[in-house]
Amino acid sequence: MSNDLEMLDDPQAMAQRAIETLLSLTGLHAGGVFRFVAGSEDPQSGHLELQVRHGRYGLGELLSHLDTLPVRIGEGFMGKALATGQTQLLDDYQTWEGAWPRFKNLALRTAVTTPLQVRGQPHGALTLASFHHKVAISDENISLLEAVARRLERAWERVRHLEEITRTREDALRALGLGLELRDLETKGHTDRVVALSEALGRRLGFDDLEGLRMGAYLHDLGKLAIPDSILLKPGTLTDAEWRIMQSHCDIGFGMLENLGFLSQTARNIVRYHHERIDGSGYPFGLTRDEIPLEARLFAVVDVYDALLQSRPYKAAWSQQDALRELRKQAGDTLDARIVQEFIALIGEQVRNRA
Template sequence: MSPDTSLDPLRELHANHVYLRLLDGMPVMLWTADAAGVWQHVNRRWAAYTGLTGASAGFGFEEALHPDDLAPTVACWKRAIARGEDYRVEYRVRRHDGTYRWFLTQGVRVRGAQGQDFAWVGTCTDIEHQKRAEEEALATREAALRALGLTLEARDRETQGHTDRVMTHAARLGAALGLGPEERAALRLGAYLHDLGKVAIPDRVLLKPGRLTPEERREMEVHSAEGERLAGALGFVPPAALQLVRHHHERWDGSGYPDGLAGEEIPPLARIFAVIDVYDALVSERPYKRAWTREEARAELRAQAGRQLDPRVVEAFLGLPGV
């Protein structure tokens, strides 16, 4: 994103030294770009914080971002340019000393006298303390939800270690699929809560030492919708995590429950977690089955790709080291 040298209203403004002194004197990190999204100027606050000047393409924008935040941030920026919409995005910016802090960037369009778009102006506001507080609150909630998951395991009697195993796989698979921070957090919360609805299942069904009858199976299937209801009552679980809880037993071919969704109708996080949940069930011993070997479980996932499971997610999961 090298500066554009064509003559336009923004370039004319930048040629005005009073205008540039005004930008440089602002007490926040500030930048301007032309209508096509090509950066034209960064103020002294940006340069002093990052240690980058106009020598780098895009004034060091991509260079200064945390590697994990680069792809989603650039995607957000490109969507805003394509749609001509103002935007807000959070990402980590590297200081000149190599440390990172969270910033909120807000970009707005600037229109000319005839109503045409000719520039973008953006501010970068330090939100490190706010993000730290959010992360600490999330960690506290996750610890409580893990305890809840372990409590459900104790009642279930046949899934000891299930919560921690699926959490480990969820973290690794989410990273492999390139999920953003918010999606990964929702995946974790949904993984902790996916079996919450089993508290509503009577012991005669949940603890039955054998295969369920069709009637008992219908009773068991209530747990996904009931889990969504109970998780929603907590008040802090994001919609994507609630969708995971409700839909992780849907099947790619539409034969699952509770809503019979098929293919990409199934929410993405539910499709991701379904692969993890099936794999852990296969390699775990149950009263009615032995634990399958790793090779047997991998073969079954391949067989179910395009039937029960999302083929793309199966491929990514099987590519994880140690699976």
């Protein structure tokens, strides 16, 4: 899913290239893209953070010492650009009454800044400047600067949009997962815990699709929504017929996700195969060892651990020590031994960090 974002032109890289090109075309000496960060108390006041900079004669480096500038919308050279949405031109900074000594000392002369807006809100500014001597800036060059600014704005808008889609997807999938907890109050918190543990274990194992792991963890028992209360909440052991119905939750969940085209294979595999066991004793297919996708072997360890720690209608909660002992016992038989070993190390680290 996050590959979507990487496929985009990165606005930072675009800005870097744009500034280099603008400097060579305009004869100005240095340039930067500033990002406006609104103050927490007064959104009209804030600061500008220098995000991208470039300059000849080491001026890019010089600019980096000014990486945050206090600004008030409507005031000063940059503040006026943010307020009006219009490009501002300063012919000679050295003779300007609003000049700051800090900039004067840098021998700043001509400066031009064009505001950047995303969704109608001030986002920042694209600024170019000359040092030591004045530079005449033509109308064509101002138009060029503004055209570049519009392209950068579109790139940021797209990034913002994709971030929102990613967040919305995750929120929606989490809501689906949490819906199950309402059916079966005993499992409250199970979803968020297995998500966090799966991600931490995946990171430890160098697994490359952590997002898929998280999604799979949210959704792993989605199919239990279709299991009747009489079975899901039964205090005692299940009959053979009930057990068959209970086991169908993997396939039901997998089927429910069929139309969610954006969901990665990792997430689907977790839903479908999280009850497969490496000795072939699992379900729904009785797969063995490497036939079971890595993500499902990984998730199975997390799922069993968390289920053991919880009380269920059919069983009391186990202690952490007993749960870890159970994982060790199953390692190599039903659960992947290497994954269990890493998981136990992870839990050990978490316990130590909390102490």
